Amino acid sequence: GYTGFLPMSRNKISMGYPSMTKQAIADYREKEREEAAMKNLPFQLERSTRKPEISRIVYPKTSGMVPHYTGHIPGEKFKYGDTFGISTNAALKTMYAASATE
Numbered sequence: 001g002y003t004g005f006l007p008m009s010r011n012k013i014s015m016g017y018p019s020m021t022k023q024a025i026a027d028y029r030e031k032e033r034e035e036a037a038m039k040n041l042p043f044q045l046e047r048s049t050r051k052p053e054i055s056r057i058v059y060p061k062t063s064g065m066v067p068h069y070t071g072h073i074p075g076e077k078f079k080y081g082d083t084f085g086i087s088t089n090a091a092l093k094t095m096y097a098a099s100a101t102e
Helices: 017-039 084-101
Strands: none
Touching: none
16 A cells, blocks of 8 residues: 655554554644635734844954854955964954945
8 A cells, every 4th residue: 555645644653554544634634624714814914114123242343253163264265374363353354344334
């Protein structure tokens, strides 16, 4: 018999395949009935016109990033010889200078 994908059967455990199939199909049909009943209900979509405020500083403006960080530093590809603090400080200054001109 068919043993492929069966909607709504993911969380059915410790059941035989025939009883699991029957229960999963019943659950699927019940979900379809609930969605069909809600299809004609009125609804109103409301969106805020105000932009959310940034309440915290993501990157400090006066110092480098987290010590021992080994991830990507924007603008520092192929640059060698500086300390981590100097590299991240330079990247942040470049980033803030670019954002100030926009």
